[in-house]
Amino acid sequence: MYEVILYYKFTDIEDPESFCEQHKSFCKELGVKGRIYIGREGINGTLGGTPEQMQKYKEHLTAIEGFEGIDFKTDTIDFIPFAKLKCKTRDEIVALHEEDVDPAYGGKYLEPHEWKAVMESGEDYVMIDVRNDYESKIGHFEGAITPDVENFYDFPDWLDQFDAPKDKKVLMYCTGGIRCEKFSVLMKEKGWEDVNQLHGGILRYANEEGGEHYKGKCFVFDDRLVVPVNKDNLEPIARCEITGKPADSYINCANMECNKLFVCSKEGAIKMEGCCSEECRQSEFKRPFDPENAFRPFRKWYNYFDDEFKERELEGNA
Structure with missing residues (x-):
């Protein structure tokens, strides 16, 4: 069996190129595969390998000053869904194309059990799926708004047209949490007051709460394509564009x-x-x-x- 980990950390990296070179060398020596982006604002990655390799990687990364306390989302599978290792620098570790968006000023974290409790409370809120349209098409939380956008950096323009009252409670989620870190900042800057994000995203919610209130599957950016969220309900919510029958491939x-x-x-x-x-x-x-x-x-x-x-x-x- 193998493990796939998804993680990120916003932390200052003074010399991203040097950090990237050293980090890539360590990963190659360790023998893991996957994708890692490094920038001045931190690190964003997903890797696959044996449980022993993943443990060594986690210990190595979190031992570096500024990288403590990373929330690793872990999935166990029977193959490594990456062909090779890619470790590169980026201006942004997740591209919103907006200046001065500091995740330190983002929304309030809701742990998976808190998120579920709010959904079941009857409280009035608006929920936003902060992912691309082809991701939400095959799976999303019940009642979520699924914006018709092709890229994460299209969300600022979408937000300019969003007309929910500024005093209304906002819930937002994405795959692993990183997109909400930035988008929640933008919403607060635009005047929304009660902004909340699902800590760890869909993947952590699936692991801790069994995926209740989620319909369909979760799109992932590796060779698996989709992963189950609510294992008690695996029925596709999308339809084949040729036959019209339920499908999620x-x-x-x-x-x-x-x-x-x-x-x-x-x-x-x-x-x-x-x-x-x-x-x-x-x-x-x-x-x-x-x-x-x-x-x-x-x-x-x-x-x-x-x-x-x-x-x-x-x-x-x-």
Whole structure:
């Protein structure tokens, strides 16, 4: 068995390039795989390896001054969902593209049991899913607003159009918590008073509360694509864009000129030869379609996108 950890820490790093070089060297020697972003504001990563490797990594990182108390979200699986190790520097460890957003001034943390209690209390609140639209499409909390945005850095523009009363209680969540750290600051700066964020995000809630009140699955930025949240309810909430039947698998359109990421069942993929439309199915630029490999749980949906797209999407994975 292997473990996958998801984590972040906002802390000042004086020389990100030097820190990154040393950290990458340690990770290579340890033999772990995954993705780590390092910047002046801290670290954001997800790694896979054996339980022993993960424990050594955690001990190493948290022993560095300023990195104490990291909330590691851990999942146990039977394969490592990363092809290699990537450790790079970034201007932002999660890209909001807004200046002077200090997570120290963010919203109040709600632990998973507190979050659940608020949902069950009958209290009046508005809940915001702080993830991209293709993430919330396959899973979200009951009653959540799921903004129609393609990137995390689109949220400031979305917020400018958000018309909830400034004195209304706000709940927000994302996959592992990092996006809420920044977005909650922005909401408070815009005048919302009672801003609360799910500490540890969906993944921690799933581990501690069993996923109650969550519908569908959780999109993750590794080769697993989706993971279960509420194991007592695994029914898909999205629908295949070809057949209209319930589905929660993503594939890329086999037409290389399209490459659209879309929800598709195996039945629909076979019918359209992996394409999102009849026009794409007739394209001379269509890749050969292998239904068995296309629906392997460890297939990388972003393999066919250009480097700029991959870097942008993987940057906002928590």
